[in-house]
Amino acid sequence: MTVNQTSVSLDDAQRVIAAGQAKATEIESPSNIAVVDAGGNLVAHVRMDGAWIASIDISINKAFTARALDVSTEDLAANAGPGEQFYGIHASNAGRIMIFTGGVPLRHNGQVVGAVGVSGGTGEQDKTVAEAAVAAL
Amino acid sequence: MTVNQTSVSLDDAQRVIAAGQAKATEIESPSNIAVVDAGGNLVAHVRMDGAWIASIDISINKAFTARALDVSTEDLAANAGPGEQFYGIHASNAGRIMIFTGGVPLRHNGQVVGAVGVSGGTGEQDKTVAEAAVAAL
């Protein structure tokens, strides 16, 4: 009766992070990059030299959010602003829900197996880095 | 001089949750469903297979909110957005106040005896599940 859940390994997480890091270097956006597993728990994190301190927490929680709701934080953002159906969700989960761009689910055979979170630049930069990261899974 | 408080029992809570669960299955919206008692304290919770992890906290706190303010979180939402009279209330109570649809008070003989909170889908889906749950009290 138990459930089978596929999840990222540390090797997966480090490969994903390395790809994000390469892209962040290329676009000159020093970033924090984090990967969580299928349970929403941190697998690996890096803060590139010069990246913001506040982005440690933000990157980890963008990854948490993307797995905890199986959605990119960019798509969540569209539903989480004033007047939208999920407005106020950022106050839940003890402040761990991030409602701006940079968190993206990691999928394997159609199943969410974890997520990546990037924080370090503009929304556009974080998205670019996250997409490069995800592509390396 | 003492106060008599009627409150849901565990049997009530489980009946309410089972009804919500049946509706959630019917509309294909895997949900977290929680019931709190008259004291706002959790009586029972279920996370259906495949339901979001973030919704554990959200369902419990939608139920808390609906009892703690004796209002549906949908009605609260109408008063909690920017410019409204309760704007900012989601930051109170250590982040336990949820201001979007899915939390509904449970009433018995006109008295609030607890509340149900549902989180798992769109606002519309959560409302549908919560209403089916409440009807089973």
Next chain:
Amino acid sequence: MTVNQTSVSLDDAQRVIAAGQAKATEIESPSNIAVVDAGGNLVAHVRMDGAWIASIDISINKAFTARALDVSTEDLAANAGPGEQFYGIHASNAGRIMIFTGGVPLRHNGQVVGAVGVSGGTGEQDKTVAEAAVAAL
């Protein structure tokens, strides 16, 4: 390269909780009983009528602890007192580590697939309930 993780389903969790509940009724120790999955996230919880309010949090966190460290909280307790090697661990994880009896890992084919947490009576009573719960997996 991904990892396969078996985890309890909601059906599993409810069967485990029902068995614990039956034992708690038998020994007259109204309890909170919680089950978490392989990711440490709550799957289901019940508070029996008359059970302590503080035990909501304690039962959930005993279950979390038993999965988060793959150990019974009773065995952890033996290493977490003054002078022991893990003394102070109760301050970690934002206060979610419970270091007294009542949290037990759920195993399937030798793998930890979740955990149960019981709080409601003496350590001995909680242990008795937890063992009955675990046996039902």
Next chain:
Amino acid sequence: MTVNQTSVSLDDAQRVIAAGQAKATEIESPSNIAVVDAGGNLVAHVRMDGAWIASIDISINKAFTARALDVSTEDLAANAGPGEQFYGIHASNAGRIMIFTGGVPLRHNGQVVGAVGVSGGTGEQDKTVAEAAVAAL
């Protein structure tokens, strides 16, 4: 009048972590390993496959503690038990002070430039991994 602070880079942190990881593999103690910089802020973290979920927080906070007090958590432990001069310190810093073995300052030319935190096994195992990690700076 300004202060110059030498601190670990991400390269340093990853080299330190890799050395710890190799030792953890050798002694078969799957670990969480974290490195913080001179500011006490996380630079990098890995959770090896099979390592405890609770140890994510513990490893990061052992590293924080070792830098925040410029002491190994093993030495701190000797002063933080009941009756000792720093008893109760584990309740400070919002629960971030870890008072058991596994956190060690990273020094360069006699100055603390960060710290490593290891959590995953017994105190003895965590210490062995941390010492291997520190030696790689």
